[in-house]
Amino acid sequence: MTTPDPRLSINQATIKRANLAAALRATADNGVQAIGLWREPVNEVGLPTAASMLADSGLRFTTHCRGGFFTLDEGRARRAAIDDNRRAIEETATLAAAGADGSTAVLVLVAGGLPEGSRDLAGARECVRDALGELAPDAAAAGVTLAIEPLHPMYVSDRAVVSTLGQALDLAADFDPSVVGVTIDTFHVFWDPQVLDQIARAGREGRIATYQVCDWKTPLAADVLLSRHYPGDGVIDFASLTRAVLDAGYTGDIEVEIFNEDVWATEPGEAVRRTAAGFGAAVSPWLSATIDSA
Amino acid sequence: MTTPDPRLSINQATIKRANLAAALRATADNGVQAIGLWREPVNEVGLPTAASMLADSGLRFTTHCRGGFFTLDEGRARRAAIDDNRRAIEETATLAAAGADGSTAVLVLVAGGLPEGSRDLAGARECVRDALGELAPDAAAAGVTLAIEPLHPMYVSDRAVVSTLGQALDLAADFDPSVVGVTIDTFHVFWDPQVLDQIARAGREGRIATYQVCDWKTPLAADVLLSRHYPGDGVIDFASLTRAVLDAGYTGDIEVEIFNEDVWATEPGEAVRRTAAGFGAAVSPWLSATIDSA
Numbered sequence: 001m002t003t004p005d006p007r008l009s010i011n012q013a014t015i016k017r018a019n020l021a022a023a024l025r026a027t028a029d030n031g032v033q034a035i036g037l038w039r040e041p042v043n044e045v046g047l048p049t050a051a052s053m054l055a056d057s058g059l060r061f062t063t064h065c066r067g068g069f070f071t072l073d074e075g076r077a078r079r080a081a082i083d084d085n086r087r088a089i090e091e092t093a094t095l096a097a098a099g100a101d102g103s104t105a106v107l108v109l110v111a112g113g114l115p116e117g118s119r120d121l122a123g124a125r126e127c128v129r130d131a132l133g134e135l136a137p138d139a140a141a142a143g144v145t146l147a148i149e150p151l152h153p154m155y156v157s158d159r160a161v162v163s164t165l166g167q168a169l170d171l172a173a174d175f176d177p178s179v180v181g182v183t184i185d186t187f188h189v190f191w192d193p194q195v196l197d198q199i200a201r202a203g204r205e206g207r208i209a210t211y212q213v214c215d216w217k218t219p220l221a222a223d224v225l226l227s228r229h230y231p232g233d234g235v236i237d238f239a240s241l242t243r244a245v246l247d248a249g250y251t252g253d254i255e256v257e258i259f260n261e262d263v264w265a266t267e268p269g270e271a272v273r274r275t276a277a278g279f280g281a282a283v284s285p286w287l288s289a290t291i292d293s294a
Numbered sequence: 295m296t297t298p299d300p301r302l303s304i305n306q307a308t309i310k311r312a313n314l315a316a317a318l319r320a321t322a323d324n325g326v327q328a329i330g331l332w333r334e335p336v337n338e339v340g341l342p343t344a345a346s347m348l349a350d351s352g353l354r355f356t357t358h359c360r361g362g363f364f365t366l367d368e369g370r371a372r373r374a375a376i377d378d379n380r381r382a383i384e385e386t387a388t389l390a391a392a393g394a395d396g397s398t399a400v401l402v403l404v405a406g407g408l409p410e411g412s413r414d415l416a417g418a419r420e421c422v423r424d425a426l427g428e429l430a431p432d433a434a435a436a437g438v439t440l441a442i443e444p445l446h447p448m449y450v451s452d453r454a455v456v457s458t459l460g461q462a463l464d465l466a467a468d469f470d471p472s473v474v475g476v477t478i479d480t481f482h483v484f485w486d487p488q489v490l491d492q493i494a495r496a497g498r499e500g501r502i503a504t505y506q507v508c509d510w511k512t513p514l515a516a517d518v519l520l521s522r523h524y525p526g527d528g529v530i531d532f533a534s535l536t537r538a539v540l541d542a543g544y545t546g547d548i549e550v551e552i553f554n555e556d557v558w559a560t561e562p563g564e565a566v567r568r569t570a571a572g573f574g575a576a577v578s579p580w581l582s583a584t585i586d587s588a
Contacts, residue, residue, distance in 0.1 A: 119531040125487070154448040156485035157529045158512040167487040191450035193419070193461040218452040222516040235451045237413040 009034035011257035061099030070131035071112035147209035149183035181209030203248020232282035303328035305551035355393030365406035441503035443477035475503030497542020526576035
């Protein structure tokens with residue numbers, strides 16, 4: 001086995017069928033130094049236990065996935081969503097404190113799609129802006145960065161009304177960059193003719209909270225949510241995107257997050273090794289060897 | 295049966311299983327005044343016969359579908375593609391002359407995806423620009439407008455490296471607006487946070503060559519190419535988009551182009567009637583009654 005890139009972080013969704021203990025073990029035992037966690041498996045064991053398990057693993061914590069789903073009209077469901085995001089902020093802060101040196105307190109936010117029966121994209125986008133305004137003080141107090149994730153436009157109606165990096169940066173612009181940043185995920189943004197310019201802008205504005213890589217190929221899976229692939233298995237040019245992210249000043253860990261039934265059916269340790277191999281071949285050549293553990 | 299909107303045009307792809315004779319009949323017999331044709335059924339009968347059949351139908355001709363697929367490295371295949379586009383330009387001119395008063399000589403262009411084995415989106419996009427440069431003199435001489443169609447970003451790798459209206463307008467900018475314009479198709483552009491601004495820009499720059507409507511809903515079809523629906527059956531806000539197109543000065547016919555196995559399995563006359571009904575309910579309320587037949 002070759003040594004995984006020191007900047008690689010396994011997003012827990014890549015080994016979705018593993019519980020928290022198994023995910024931490026599969027990651028650490030295979031020489032990967034960092035992990036991004038999901039709320040459900042964390043809450044399955046409870047936050048204090050999860051934090052203790054993470055600390056014992058020796059892994060850096062890179063992101064918590066995920067908050068968001070803000071596109072609800074005002075009312076009980078929206079209040080519940082905001083409250084749930086407040087809990088996610090607390091979880092993020094606790095886990096970042098429990099992770100190894102160099103951990104980052106980043107909560108990934110998926111905006112949410114159109115409310116049932118609605119055709120009002122502009123209105124739904126304003127709901128996202130309003131929710132950020134409500135949550136920003138909590139995030140600031142907790143030392144957590146909210147990382148708005150633009151999702152590929154094929155998810156615009158049912159998952160995320162935020163579709164481009166430029167749009168995410170426009171939403172973030174009202175807030176301090178330490179409180180509201182963006183998630184740059186290659187799968188979601190590679191198609192965008194403006195992506196390199198917007199990555200540079202994100203760097204200038206200090207908003208790159210996390211960089212995530214996975215690959216795109218066609219035909220898309222029948223459930224388009226599950227169309228993500230190991231880096232190198234598709235058509236994404238990781239050279240230009242990764243160089244742009246580094247040139248923009250990003251020095252943190254880089255997550256691989258894959259939703260894919262075949263990957264999920266792979267034994268978790270094996271999936272981690274394949275991820276590390278794909279990352280090593282497709283992404284590592286464009287990275288410098290240094291890690292920001294400030 | 296209610297009378298179809300006078301600005302409705304049936305794109306032949308909506309009744310894909312009908313040959314040219316059946317398509318013209320299903321359209322005209324149901325009171326629709328205009329049609330957009332596809333190259334394959336036209337060439338099945340031969341261009342002179344197709345032109346004569348179109349003239350006999352009394353229908354306006356709105357677009358010819360389609361040219362493009364330019365993203366090939368220089369060589370024999372690329373030369374063949376350019377030559378084929380020259381034939382498509384001639385077909386467009388001939389059919390527009392054969393159609394009823396108010397016909398328009400518009401050739402819809404789909405850019406093409408990444409060449410086999412390539413990850414170079416920027417390079418593929420330059421191939422499109424180069425092809426436009428080669429074809430523009432032929433289009434100008436024939437009185438044909440090349441209408442670059444941005445396709446939804448989920449098709450970027452296998453079908454069209456032109457993904458946004460802004461990008462299409464940037465490509466068109468080097469050319470006279472009577473020679474190179476854009477296709478605005480609601481399905482492909484509705485998600486774009488910049489779409490209303492870019493429609494206004496397209497109007498200012500005189501580049502709206504055709505406006506096409508169909509709807510989006512999830513889950514997407516297993517073959518995402520076949521996810522298009524009758525206007526009103528999904529989540530697209532035809533009010534804001536149609537008003538923007540009209541405010542931008544577009545006065546022409548409006549096509550409905552649907553790729554959908556269920557629609558294709560419908561008897562063509564019935565599909566035309568359902569299209570007219572959907573259009574009447576979802577689009578007509580936002581139209582003035584006038585048609586530009588200049």
